[in-house]
Amino acid sequence: MSKTKQEQAVGITDEIILNKIYYLRDQKVMLDSDSAELYGVVTKRLNEQVGRNIDRFPADFMFTITQEEFENLKSKIATSSWGGRRTLPNVFTEHGVLMLSSIIIANKLFK
Template identity: 60%
Template sequence: MAKAAFQALVAEQKILNRIYPIRGQKVMLDRDLAEMYGVATKVFNQSVKRNLDRFPKDFMFTLTTKEFDNLRSQFVTSSWGGTRYLPMAFTEQGVAMLSSILNSKTAIEVNIRIIRVFTRLREYALTHKDILLQLAQLEKELKGNKRDIDNIFTVLKELIEQQQTAKPRNKIGFKSYHEGKE
């Protein structure tokens, strides 16, 4: 059982590594999806192009040259090779729609894994959104109190300086007879 759980975790990590933020969305590229489905990118793209009516712009879009260059520059070693066409990027909904055009058993299993990873990412983002909002509120409150905090530190510095430069004072009070004879 532990081996199966480990394999599932590795598969999920491979999927996570292939999700990119582009145009404010989390997407996967055609070449990565084709590799995961076990088909050539050309075959994958032909299937998508035969069913373009299933992929509106919020499901799938083609990267611009600038987006592609930015994405390619993120990788130290280039495994992109010489591509003739700009890659297609699929959102979570686009990946879900792929299951309707790719019917192999592998495609179905991979699709289920990908959708689960996208769902976990969304849940993670929602959970951490609350924390980010609280941090923003705290930062706002701290900025409002900055002057007060600066004043406190100024007074503390003055007190420390006064204490360091203060002359020793004579003791006040009753002196015992033996106190002065030592």
């Protein structure tokens, strides 16, 4: 039997969230794929919503990492499943993650 969204949310611990926070460009950030996983959406859809609401994501909320930063992250995360990404990931600062929540919630409410 699959878990409801509420049951899934209860299972998210501080440790899980802390393990998804990285330090890049002197900022704490979270990858788009990790944010999508925590919010229970597909990364592609999360990035589509960001693109549709790009004016809500200034540079201090979100940025796309460089190839060098991406390679550095991959080398530090041995258990990650990076799969066939075709684009460099977006990362979100604390304010960006909060903005994501408002966009994702609004999008889910009106489906």
